């Protein structure tokens with residue numbers, strides 16, 4: 001997988017299948033099942049560490065898991081999440097953190113938020129690190145957003161998200177994750193931005209989909225968000241569940257906007 005191929009998939013409407021991944025064994029399994037992009041998400045704070053948010057996750061922990069995934073993958077694109085307090089204070093800090101993830105094997109880094117992040121994205125991209133932006137529900141700042149809820153429902157909020165997305169693309173972001181965003185708004189952004197838009201609770205019109213691995217394998221304890229589907233249901237094995245996820249994303253039978261969307 002290459003960045004150009006991902007951009008081509010977006011342009012031609014071939015859907016991109018992404019899952020989170022935190023270790024080498026799953027990296028190999030997911031890669032062989034045809035998952036296009038492995039996201040070493042800071043959601044590992046929740047699913048691996050048992051924390052109630054992603055905020056305590058450290059850069060060293062992200063580096064460790066990125067290394068593990070990089071050893072297991074064969075052809076999938078690897079995105080490393082910049083954790084909370086690793087890119088906020090300056091573009092220089094963001095560079096050091098992003099470079100650590102790239103040295104660990106990430107092909108691209110992801111960071112959350114709009115507005116202030118555009119100059120940070122430009123700083124990284126100009127110096128040679130591809131960046132995926134993340135708008136909508138941004139878990140690192142969920143407290144500021146008033147909890148885990150849909151973002152961009154009101155007109156002013158939607159307009160601000162569109163502005164932030166345009167600024168991020170102008171700054172050089174080459175992918176965008178939209179989390180818990182109304183399907184109509186996500187569809188509009190996917191049509192207009194010219195880069196792949198990956199939805200998680202963003203509707204079926206996005207260029208691709210991402211889920212937290214443990215959520216779609218139904219091993220996350222407790223209540224699941226609306227956008228999660230249990231792919232273990234009816235599957236013969238973990239591998240079969242992942243194959244079904246990839247097939248559903250490609251065929252656009254997942255997500256179903258009436259079940260998983262906003």
Ligand code: KIV
Nearest residue numbers: 020041042043177212
């Ligand atoms: O950390 C993560 O798993 C993520 C996805 C939810 C997009 O950022």
Ligand code: NA
Nearest residue numbers: 041042043081
């Ligand atoms: Na994340």
